Amino acid sequence: MVEAPRNTRQRRAVVAILEDLDGFASAQEIHDILKKRGESVGLSTVYRSLQVLAEAAEVDALRNDDGEVLYRQCSAGHHHHLVCRSCGRTVEVEGPTVERWADKIAAENGFRDVAHTLEIFGTCASCPS
Amino acid sequence: MVEAPRNTRQRRAVVAILEDLDGFASAQEIHDILKKRGESVGLSTVYRSLQVLAEAAEVDALRNDDGEVLYRQCSAGHHHHLVCRSCGRTVEVEGPTVERWADKIAAENGFRDVAHTLEIFGTCASCPS
DNA sequence: CATGACGCTGAGAATCATTGTCAAATCCGC
DNA sequence: GCGGATTTGACAATGATTCTCAGCGTCATG
Numbered sequence: 001m002v003e004a005p006r007n008t009r010q011r012r013a014v015v016a017i018l019e020d021l022d023g024f025a026s027a028q029e030i031h032d033i034l035k036k037r038g039e040s041v042g043l044s045t046v047y048r049s050l051q052v053l054a055e056a057a058e059v060d061a062l063r064n065d066d067g068e069v070l071y072r073q074c075s076a077g078h079h080h081h082l083v084c085r086s087c088g089r090t091v092e093v094e095g096p097t098v099e100r101w102a103d104k105i106a107a108e109n110g111f112r113d114v115a116h117t118l119e120i121f122g123t124c125a126s127c128p129s
Numbered sequence: 130m131v132e133a134p135r136n137t138r139q140r141r142a143v144v145a146i147l148e149d150l151d152g153f154a155s156a157q158e159i160h161d162i163l164k165k166r167g168e169s170v171g172l173s174t175v176y177r178s179l180q181v182l183a184e185a186a187e188v189d190a191l192r193n194d195d196g197e198v199l200y201r202q203c204s205a206g207h208h209h210h211l212v213c214r215s216c217g218r219t220v221e222v223e224g225p226t227v228e229r230w231a232d233k234i235a236a237e238n239g240f241r242d243v244a245h246t247l248e249i250f251g252t253c254a255s256c257p258s
Numbered sequence: 259c260a261t262g263a264c265g266c267t268g269a270g271a272a273t274c275a276t277t278g279t280c281a282a283a284t285c286c287g288c
Numbered sequence: 289g290c291g292g293a294t295t296t297g298a299c300a301a302t303g304a305t306t307c308t309c310a311g312c313g314t315c316a317t318g
Contacts, residue, residue, distance in 0.1 A: 006265065006314055028304075042268035047305065067196050067275085068304070082238055091238050098227050102249050105222050109211055111251030118247045120231050122240030135285055135294060157275075171297035176276065196304090197275070265314080272307065277300105284295070 005052060013039045014049040015073075018059060023088030024070035024081075062119055084124035093120070134181060142168045143178040144202075147188060152217030153199035153210075191248055213253035222249070 005011070017030050025033075031046045050071050053059045060074040062081065072081075072090060078099070082091040098118060106114040123129070134140070146159050154162075160175045179200050182188045189203040191210065201210075204221060207228070211220040227247060235243040252258070 008266065008313075010267070026304085040268095044269080044306080045267055048266085063192055063196060066304095067192065067198075069196075082234060082240060084240065085242075093234050095227075095230055095234075098224075098230060098247075101224055101227060105211060105224075106249055106251050109220050110254030111211060111213065111249075113214075114249060114251035116247065116249040118227075118245065120235055120240075120243060120245040122235050122243035125239035137284070137295065139296070155275085169297095173277080173298085174296055177295085195275095259318100261316105261318080263314100263316095265312105267312070268309100270308090273305085275302105275304095277302070279300075280297100282296085285293090286291105288290085 009039075010041045010045050011049050011052075013041055014046055015053070018053075018071065018073040021072070023090040024062065024064075024072040024083060025088065026068045026070050028068075030071070062117075065121075080118045080120070082120045082122065084127055085121050086123055086127035089124050089126075138168075139170045139174050140178050140181075142170055143175060144182070147182075147200065147202040150201070152219045153191065153193075153201040153212065154217070155197045155199050157197075159200070191246075209247045209249070211249045211251065213256055214250050215252055215256035218253050218255075 013034055014030060017025075017033055021030075027047050027050055028043070030050070031041065031043050034041045034046070050059065050061075054061045054071065057076075058073070059071045060081070061069055061071050062083075063069055064085075070088070075092060079092045079094050080098075082093050084090070095118070099116075102116045103114060106112075142163055143159060146154075146162050156176050156179050157172070159179070160170065160172050163170045163175070179188065179190075183190045183200065186205070187202070188200045189210070190198050190200050192198055201219060208221045208223050209227075211222050213219070224247070228245075231245045232243060235241075
């Protein structure tokens with residue numbers, strides 16, 4: 001039996017931040033925001049909460065070029081991201097054609113249990129060069 | 130003027146390993162292989178060599194789920210990878226449709242300096258479930 | 259509402275890939 | 289062969305993430 005996660009102040013605080021944020025943010029950034037708001041939450045707890053949320057598919061996670069893991073509250077269902085390198089602003093995008101293409105390629109080469117990662121990075125219109 | 134890189138034993142050794150390997154390997158793995166072959170090369174040097182090669186687009190780099198950077202000698206030109214999770218065997222694939230799709234999506238949303246990452250992971254035909 | 263079991267928290271230590279440091283070794287044009 | 293710039297490598301340092309573990313908070317239950 002899987003235990004239901006407990007409803008703690010800290011977990012609620014992390015979820016609240018994610019709801020407010022528009023784009024992707026690292027665990028450390030979220031920790032900083034919490035500190036600024038006076039909602040003190042331990043760094044370890046922020047990491048753990050995000051892991052739990054990511055496993056439950058309540059948030060999406062991806063790595064930036066520096067290898068940091070970034071988190072964001074997203075809509076349900078399979079989708080990809082168009083992410084601003086500078087401000088983190090994110091647009092969710094869908095690419096049914098791409099999904100089919102990837103599956104076809106994998107099948108042609110005899111691969112099974114197929115998954116794929118696809119993210120688009122750029123600089124958004126409101127960020128300076 | 131950019132200085133031409135020097136032709137050192139260590140750099141040649143790293144390149145030789147990459148030529149022998151079929152799939153992606155981490156800097157540490159390459160360092161281990163070098164050690165086993167008796168071609169002692171410092172770990173820092175392996176990292177530096179791979180960085181240089183990656184910048185020169187002579188090898189491709191990607192991150193696995195653990196956040197490690199993996200390197201592989203690839204053909205020239207833009208392409209993506211179909212990678213076996215189990216044995217690392219890699220097939221290079223092209224997807225002109227995907228490239229166009231990604232650029233179009235980015236343009237529609239006012240993003241510039243666009244790049245994308247796309248990798249397909251699966252289990253290849255010769256690996257057990 | 260009190261209780262107890264057990265998950266959750268947090269401060270700090272530990273981990274681990276990667277990068278920085280810098281003196282000594284190596285290249286390479288001359 | 290020389291000399292100066294580049295490269296190397298042992299080791300320290302960094303930085304994100306995970307681990308540890310004693311104490312706290314939750315919550316089903318009485």
